[in-house]
Amino acid sequence: MQYKAPLRDIKFVMHELLNSTAHYQTMNDYAHVEADIVDSYLETAASFAENELSPLNQSGDAEGCHFSNGEVTTPKGFKEAYKQYCELGFTSLTAEEEFGGQNMPMSLNSAISEIIGTANWSFGMYPGLSEGCMATLEHHGTDEQKQKYLPNLIAGEWTGVMCLTEPQCGSDLNLVRTKAEPNDDGTYNIKGSKIWISAGEHDMSDNIIHIVLARLPNAPAGTKGLSLFVVPKFMVNDDHSLGARNAVSCGSIEHKMGIKASATCVMNYDGATGFLIGEENRGLNAMFTFMNVARIGTAIQGVTAAQFAFQGGLAFAKDRLAFRSLDGTKAPEKPADPIIVHPAVRDMLLTTKAFAEGGRALIGYMSQFADTVAKGEGEAQEYANQMLSLLTPIGKAFLTETGLEAAGHGVQILGGSGFCTEYGLEQNVRDTTISCIYEGTTQIQSLDLIGRKVLGSQGKLLVNFTNVIQQFCDDNKDNEAMEQFITPLLNHIKQWGELTTEIGKQAAENPEAVGGAAVDYMYFSGYVTQAYLWARMALIAQTEIAKGNSEHAFYDAKLKTAQFYFTKLLPRTTTYAQRISTGVEPYMSMDVEQFAF
Secondary structure (H helix, E strand, C coil): CCCCCCHHHHHHHHHHHCCHHHHHHCCHHHCCCCHHHHHHHHHHHHHHHHHHHHHHHHHHHHHCCEEECCEEECCCCHHHHHHHHHHCCHHHCCCCHHHCCCCCCHHHHHHHHHHHHHHCHHHHHHHHHHHHHHHHHHHHCCHHHHHHHHHHHHHCCEEEEEECCECCECCCHHHCCCEEEECCCCCEEEEEEEEEEECCCCCCCCEEEEEEEEECCCCCCHHHHEEEEEEECEEECCCCCEEEECCEEEEEECCCCCCCCCCEEEEEEEEEEEEEECCCCCHHHHHHHHHHHHHHHHHHHHHHHHHHHHHHHHHHHHHCECCCCCCCCCCCCCCCCEHHHCHHHHHHHHHHHHHHHHHHHHHHHHHHHHHHHHHCCHHHHHHHHHHHHHHHHHHHHHHHHHHHHHHHHHHHHHCHHHHCCCCCHHHHHHHHHHHHCCCCCHHHHHHHHHHHHHHHHCCHHHHHHHHHHHHHHHHCCCCHHHHHHHHHHHHHHHHHHHHHHHHHHHHHHCCHHHHHHHHHHHHHHHHHHHHHHHHHHHHHHHHHHHCCCCCHHHHHHHHHHHHHHHHHHHHHHHHHHHHHHCCCHHHHCCCHHHCCC
C-alpha cells in the first residue's frame, strides 16, 4: 500500500483543536514556533515518508535484518533513507541548541513521528530510540557527557538505545542482574546480557550509545539498587573522534512476528567500559526520562496502525464489488455494488477512522503537556506533569490496543486479500502486535494507571482531568447541538469516579482486586478520554459548518465520526463497568492445579 499522509487532519488537530501557536506562546523557548513553521515541517515529513519510506515498508519486511559475526545489516535502502532523514534535520528537531539541536516542541515531533511511523514503523524505531537517549543525557548527564555524546547524537551520526530487559527480567526490573564494578579511574566495568534491544546493533550510524541499567556491588536489592550507565559501542576520544571498540557485542538478532526491518538484538557486555549517569542507585529515576518518551512514541504506533488500516481498507472498499445494497442498487452499471455501501463494512471503516483520528488528538493533547513539562515553569509545569502522569498509561495501553483492533479490521475489510502480503494489511497486524507488549504491556500500564496514578494519588490526578471535562461540559451546556455529546460525557465522568471508589473498596478487602479491575478500568478510561476529545472536535466542526466554511465536507465528516464514536464505540464502557463490578473472585477462585488440560 502506498501511504498518503493525512496532513489535513494533522493540521486540524494542531491548529484548530489544540491551538498550537497559542500553546507555544506560553513558553519562551517555543514562542517563535508559528503555524507556518509547523506546516513546513509537516509537509517536508510527508513528502519524505510518502516518497522514500513507504516504498521500503514491504520490501524491508520481506528482507528483514541480516546478522553475521556480530554485525547487523539493515534492509536495502534503509541506510540511504536514514542519511536523508538526517540531512532533513529530523534527528535534531527537539534537541537543545547548545549542542546543535533546533529546540522544537515535542508536540511537533510527535506529529512527524506519526507520519514517519505510518509509512514505515521499523525505520522510525532507529531515530526514535535516539530521542530518548538524547533526552536522558540532556536531563541527567554531566557537562562532560553532554559535550562528548550529544553533538553527534543530535546530528544523527551516532544513534542511541536503552537497555533494560534481561533473559530473566522483563517488566519486573527488581530482577536485573547486569553488574557494574567500579574502576580506579572513575569508570565502571559493565558485565551482563540484555535482550530485545531494539536498534542495539545496525549499520546506519558510526557509533551506538547504550543507556544501560546495572547494579553496583553491595547495592540495595530491587529497583532501589539500580544505576544507569552510558556505554558506547566505540570509545570516544577527548577530541570526540572514535577510539577503540568497547567490549559490547551483539550475540544475535531475534526472529520476530513483525517489525522485521528493526533489529532486535541480544547485547553482551563483557567488561565494557561504562560511565555513570546521575547518582548511584538512582538509575531508574533517570531511566524514566527515556521510558516516558518511549511510551508516548509507542502510543503513536497505535495511531499509525489505525491510520494504515483505514487507508488500506477505504481504498479497497471503494473498489471491491460484492452483492447489492439491501435498500437498492447503488451502482447499476456494475455487476455488484462496492462493499463500502454495506453497514458491516462501514462499521469497520468508521471504527478505524475514529480510532485513528481520536488517537491523533490524544497524542497531540499528551504531547502539549510534555512540551510544558520540558519548557514550562512553576504551577503550569507541575500541573502538566500531573496530567501527563495520568494520560501516559492511558495513551500507551488504550491506543495500542485499539490500534491492533483497527489493524484487524483492515485485514477483515479486504477479506482473503487482506490475509495475503500484497496489500500490506497483514504486515500492519504483525508490526502492531508488539506495541501492546513493549514499553510495558497493556496489563502493566493498566496497573500503573489504577494503582500508582489514580489510587496512589488519592484520586487527585483523575480529578484534575475530570475537572477539565466538567468545565468543557459546563461551557457548552446551553448549546443544544452539543447535548448529544455533553450528557454522555457528564454521565461517564460521574461513573468514572464511582468505579474508582468501588475498586478502592474492593481492594480494601482483597488487594488483588486492583489487578483484577486494572485492564477494564484502563479501557473505560480510554474510551472516556477519547470521548472528551471527540466532543471538542465535534464542537469545532459544528461551528465551522455554521459559519459556512468552504471545507464543509471535511467538517461534516468530522461531526459524523464523532456521532459514530458516541453512539457505537463509547457504549462499550458498559461492559467494562459491569466486569469491574463483579470483582476479582472469578479470576482467583480456581486452584493452580485446576488449570489442567
